[in-house]
Amino acid sequence: MKAMRILVIEDDVEAANYLVKAFREEGHVADHAADGIDGYAAARDGDYDVLVVDRMLPKMDGLTLIAGLRTQKIETPVLILSALGQVDDRVKGLRAGSDDYLPKPYAFSELLARVEVLARRKSSGSGEETHYRVGDLELDRLSHKLTRSGKEIIVQPREFRLLEYLMKHAGQVVTRTMLLENVWDYHFDPQTNVIDVHISRLRAKIDKGREAPLLHTVRGAGYMIRDSAR
Amino acid sequence: MTALGKLFRTTVFKLSLAYLCTFAIGAGLVLGGVGWNVKKLLDEQIAQTIDADIRGLSEQYSEGGIRQLVEVIQRRTRQPSASLYLVTNYAGVTVAGNVASLPEQLVGKRDLVEVSYQRAGEETPRHRALARVFVLPGSFRLLVGHDIEDRETLRNILGRALITSLFWLVLIGTLGGAFVARRVLKRVDAISDSARAIMTGDLTKRLPLAGTGDELDRLAASVNVMLERITALMAGLKEVSDNIAHDLKTPLTRLRMDAEQALRARSSPEEQRAALEKIIEESDSLIRIFNALLMIARAEAGTQPEGMSEFDVSEIARDVGELYDALAEEREVKLIVSAEEPMMIHGNRELIGQALANLIDNALKYGVSESSDHDSRAVTLEARRNGESAELVVADRGVGIMPADRARVVDRFVRLENSRTRPGSGLGLSLAAAVAHLHGGELRLEDNAPGLRVVISLPLSHAAPVRQPASQLIRPPPDLRKAS
Numbered sequence: 001m002k003a004m005r006i007l008v009i010e011d012d013v014e015a016a017n018y019l020v021k022a023f024r025e026e027g028h029v030a031d032h033a034a035d036g037i038d039g040y041a042a043a044r045d046g047d048y049d050v051l052v053v054d055r056m057l058p059k060m061d062g063l064t065l066i067a068g069l070r071t072q073k074i075e076t077p078v079l080i081l082s083a084l085g086q087v088d089d090r091v092k093g094l095r096a097g098s099d100d101y102l103p104k105p106y107a108f109s110e111l112l113a114r115v116e117v118l119a120r121r122k123s124s125g126s127g128e129e130t131h132y133r134v135g136d137l138e139l140d141r142l143s144h145k146l147t148r149s150g151k152e153i154i155v156q157p158r159e160f161r162l163l164e165y166l167m168k169h170a171g172q173v174v175t176r177t178m179l180l181e182n183v184w185d186y187h188f189d190p191q192t193n194v195i196d197v198h199i200s201r202l203r204a205k206i207d208k209g210r211e212a213p214l215l216h217t218v219r220g221a222g223y224m225i226r227d228s229a230r
Numbered sequence: 231m232t233a234l235g236k237l238f239r240t241t242v243f244k245l246s247l248a249y250l251c252t253f254a255i256g257a258g259l260v261l262g263g264v265g266w267n268v269k270k271l272l273d274e275q276i277a278q279t280i281d282a283d284i285r286g287l288s289e290q291y292s293e294g295g296i297r298q299l300v301e302v303i304q305r306r307t308r309q310p311s312a313s314l315y316l317v318t319n320y321a322g323v324t325v326a327g328n329v330a331s332l333p334e335q336l337v338g339k340r341d342l343v344e345v346s347y348q349r350a351g352e353e354t355p356r357h358r359a360l361a362r363v364f365v366l367p368g369s370f371r372l373l374v375g376h377d378i379e380d381r382e383t384l385r386n387i388l389g390r391a392l393i394t395s396l397f398w399l400v401l402i403g404t405l406g407g408a409f410v411a412r413r414v415l416k417r418v419d420a421i422s423d424s425a426r427a428i429m430t431g432d433l434t435k436r437l438p439l440a441g442t443g444d445e446l447d448r449l450a451a452s453v454n455v456m457l458e459r460i461t462a463l464m465a466g467l468k469e470v471s472d473n474i475a476h477d478l479k480t481p482l483t484r485l486r487m488d489a490e491q492a493l494r495a496r497s498s499p500e501e502q503r504a505a506l507e508k509i510i511e512e513s514d515s516l517i518r519i520f521n522a523l524l525m526i527a528r529a530e531a532g533t534q535p536e537g538m539s540e541f542d543v544s545e546i547a548r549d550v551g552e553l554y555d556a557l558a559e560e561r562e563v564k565l566i567v568s569a570e571e572p573m574m575i576h577g578n579r580e581l582i583g584q585a586l587a588n589l590i591d592n593a594l595k596y597g598v599s600e601s602s603d604h605d606s607r608a609v610t611l612e613a614r615r616n617g618e619s620a621e622l623v624v625a626d627r628g629v630g631i632m633p634a635d636r637a638r639v640v641d642r643f644v645r646l647e648n649s650r651t652r653p654g655s656g657l658g659l660s661l662a663a664a665v666a667h668l669h670g671g672e673l674r675l676e677d678n679a680p681g682l683r684v685v686i687s688l689p690l691s692h693a694a695p696v697r698q699p700a701s702q703l704i705r706p707p708p709d710l711r712k713a714s
Contacts, residue, residue, distance in 0.1 A: 105517055107510070158552055184553055188584035189518055191591040191658070197556040220507070 004049040004119040006030045009039030009065070010081070011057050019052065022108050023115075036060025043069055048076055049119040052111070055082035055093065063096040070097040077118035081106070090187060109221035113173040120172065132167035135214055135227035137206060139167055148206055158183065159202050166215070166225040175222035199223055242414045246407025254399055258392060265388040269381060276360050276376045277342050283313060283374045284364045291366050299372075300326040314347065314359055314375035324350075325370070332373060336363045347375065358382065417446055425453075433461050466530055477656070478519065485512040522657040529581065529664035540691055541579050543620045544569040547613040550586045554594065562607060563598050565590075569613035573620040576691040577669045582622075585665040586611075588658035589624040589684050597626025597682055619671065620690050625683040636675040662686060 006023050008030060010016040016032045023030035031046070033039035036057040043051050043065070051069075055062040066078050080093040083104040093101045099121075100114050132139045136149045144160065146153045155163065162183050166174055176195040180186055199215065207213040216224050238244075291299040296317075303315045307328040316327030324331070333345040340363065346356040361375030417440060424437045436457060437450040491497065492505035551567035558565035575582075593609040612623040631639060640663045662684070663673040671688035 103521075105513075107514075180553075184549060186549070186553075186580065186583050188580050188587060189521065190553065190587050192557060192594075194553050194557045197560050198553075200560075201556050220510075 004028045004115070005047065006050050006052060006115060006119075007033065007039070007042055007046060007048045008052045009033045009036070009043070009057060009062070010052070010054040011035060012054070019108075019111075022112070026112060034058075036062070036065050040065050040068060043076065044072060044074060049122055050115050051076055051078045052115065053078055053080055053098070055080055055084060055089075063092065063098075066097045077122050079111070079114055079118060081111075107220075109173070109218075110175050110177065113175045113178065113222060116172050117169055117174075117178070120169065129168070132164065132170070134167055134170045134225050135212065137167070137214055137225075139164060146206075148210075153205055155202070155205055159198070159205070162198060162202055163206070163225075166223065170225050170227075173218050173221045173224050178222070236415065240411040240415050243407050243411035246403060246410065250400060250403035250407065253403065254396055257395055257399060261388060261392040261395070265385060265392075268384060268388070272378075272381045272384075273360065276378070276381075279313070280342065280360070280362050280374045280376055284362065284372065287315075287372055287374070288364065288366060291370075291372075296325065296368070296370060299366075299370075303327060311377075314349075314361060314373070314377065316371075316373040318371045318373075320369035322371075327373070329373065329375070332363070332371065333361070336361060336373065339363065344378070345375070414446070421446070421450055421453075428457065433457065433464065463531065466527070474523065478516065481512055481516050481519070485509055485516070488512060519657065522661055525581075525584070526657065526661050526664045529661070529668040538576060538578055540574050540576055542572045543575050543582065543622060543688065544571060544573055544613040546579065546583055546586060547611055547622060550583055550590060551611045553587070554590045558594055558609065561594060561598070563594060564608040565594075566608060566610045567612075569611070571613070571615060573613065573615055574691045575620055575669070575688050577688065578665075581665045581668070582686075582688075585662035585686060586622055586624070588662050589622075589686070592658050592684075593624050593626040593628075593682075597628035599628050615690075616687070618690055619687045622686040622688070623683060625678045625681060627678065627681040630677060630680055630682045631675060633677070639675070640673065659684075 006028055008016050008019050008023075010019065010032070011034055013034065016034070020030040020032050031042065031048075033042045036059045039051075039053065039057065040060060042048075053062045053065060057065070060068075062080060062082075066080075069076070069078075077100075078098040079100040079102060080098045081102055081104055082089055082093065089103070090101045099118055102111060102114060128141075130141045132141075138147045139145075139160075141164065146155055146160065146163065162179065165179065165182050176193065177187075179195050179198075180188075180190065199217075203213070203215045207215055212228050214225050214227065216226060216228070218224050287299060287302065290302050294301075299317060303317060303326045306312055307315055307326075312328065314327075314329050316329040316332060317325040318332055319325055322332065328350050330348040330350045333347055335343055335345050342360055342362045345359055345361050347359050347361070348356050357377055357379060359375040359377050361373055364372045364374070366372055417438075420438050424435055427435050436454045439447050439450055439454075441447070488505050488508045492502045492509070497505070547569035548567060551565060551569070555565050555567075590609065590611060597609060598607055608627055610623070610625045612621075612625075614621050614623065640659050659673070666673040666686045666688065669688050671686065674685040674687065676683040676685060
């Protein structure tokens with residue numbers, strides 16, 4: 001995907017340097033602000049695709065910063081990083097106007113996947129498509145029909161939603177927690193990798209016996225649906 | 231501060247003092263008022279008597295002239311305790327009467343005047359009297375007076391009564407106030423002494439109760455309940471830190487070994503990569519343990535998280551059942567979900583979901599025997615109504631848990647012997663129990679004969695009282711409530 005402009009607002013310099021470096025290695029443009037005031041000014045004036053904001057910042061805390069941006073009608077997608085990680089922390093973060101939330105410590109692959117999804121949402125607008133196509137796999141949201149090479153595949157409702165989410169973010173890495181959050185609408189820790197089992201069931205239905213598989217496992221990160229032929 | 235100074239500073243003493251002053255002023259006003267009224271009444275009576283006398287005597291004078299007047303006066307003055315009479319002629323010479331001379335204050339006056347006088351032919355000291363002079367035709371002056379010694383005596387008695395009663399009032403009031411204050415002070419001191427002992431670290435001490443059930447007792451009892459709660463929380467905290475020390479060192483040691491492995495000089499890049507991946511895996515599992523511990527601690531502290539809402543537990547049961555369905559199928563276990571009836575509860579959807587996920591995960595991990603017997607490879611998840619409670623029941627057909635171990639397995643990090651070799655942190659049941667308690671419910675372990683049946687019982691929302699955050703503070707901890 002095309003390069004994103006990312007602003008990291010984080011007071012831990014070491015963590016921020018690591019994030020900026022890692023985002024740049026992924027081919028994105030990343031800047032850093034070390035406190036709430038600087039971060040607010042940079043977020044307001046710079047044309048960023050995504051803001052990665054620490055919950056607790058010197059001078060102005062993360063939630064105040066986001067609320068301030070939203071009242072200024074600056075709708076840049078925001079992902080909150082929080083060391084609190086409590087059950088109600090997410091609720092507070094989302095209420096303040098953030099778009100996503102990641103408790104510390106996090107895997108960079110998880111952060112990257114979420115940031116890419118947020119940036120894509122910004123560029124594509126909020127309009128939901130009714131028809132998705134990846135290679136010869138077609139999914140129609142209105143008729144609830146799934147076909148591959150024109151042949152209908154019967155899946156359970158949840159599998160349909162799982163595939164729908166993957167296809168909506170085709171070409172992007174989708175992590176297991178993102179799937180649990182968006183397909184099942186839960187944020188808890190499922191102990192065992194239950195998502196993997198659902199994916200392998202789904203894979204058996206759409207990819208089994210095909211030369212060109214569409215549903216790929218991205219090692220150490222999650223899953224991606226992509227037309228490998230192209 | 232001296233003991234006396236302390237006494238004077240007590241609220242009880244200050245209150246007694248204020249009451250004392252009020253009563254003293256009140257008594258003074260009453261006695262003063264009575265005295266003044268009595269004096270007024272007596273004065274009026276005297277004035278009336280004098281006027282009547284003057285009228286009678288002037289009639290005598292107009293009837294029989296000065297001779298008859300003198301006669302009447304001489305007769306009257308012979309009687310004991312007679313009024314005062316004096317008749318003088320135009321030159322001021324005494325004609326008749328029992329008063330030595332006309333007091334100077336009365337010369338030229340016609341009103342009733344208080345004067346001092348001396349009886350005729352007596353050496354006694356001068357007395358006080360109320361008197362009036364009436365001028366008769368022929369320039370005779372008639373004085374009629376009345377001794378007021380009685381009135382003065384009454385006034386003195388009243389004055390002394392006032393002073394005496396004030397003296398006793400102040401004395402008894404002060405002593406009483408001091409006595410009550412001392413009693414209260416003693417108990418307050420006992421309470422503060424105990425409180426100080428508790429503050430210095432002896433949390434087993436409790437505030438003394440007098441058993442009277444008064445305000446101080448009630449206060450002390452409330453503080454004791456609070457201490458009970460604090461002790462329970464501290465014990466929980468200590469347990470957590472002990473457990474953390476014990477159970478987190480093991481994965482940390484493994485983590486460190488993996489890192490050393492990666493750094494070893496002769497390891498290949500592939501080996502290094504594998505070791506690093508293992509390190510990430512190990513740290514992820516450590517993070518999970520931390521998160522679970524934090525969640526348990528928060529739930530056990532009883533602070534209500536945000537994001538409480540009304541929701542249907544049956545729906546959660548179906549959701550979580552469906553989430554684990556694929557996993558069960560992969561492990562060739564039949565997961566039977568029956569949750570049709572909608573049951574609304576007030577709570578945190580994520581926490582309930584997590585608790586249920588833990589139970590199903592446990593059942594799939596430990597509740598399935600190795601045999602390929604079809605019947606034993608089944609786990610049931612049921613959401614059912616039981617009176618005013620919604621029950622989430624997860625049952626397996628595995629080896630179960632011995633009754634003796636059932637209370638223990640809910641504790642943090644407890645893992646029974648036969649599960650030690652399998653993955654897990656020993657926190658799943660603890661978290662489920664803490665979540666149940668947080669929602670005002672409970673977690674029960676039952677015999678499924680064979681197998682284990684875990685029941686999370688939660689109050690249905692229409693039956694659940696609306697709990698205010700304030701009342702949350704004095705709510706006894708779940709374990710105390712169970713004991714009472």
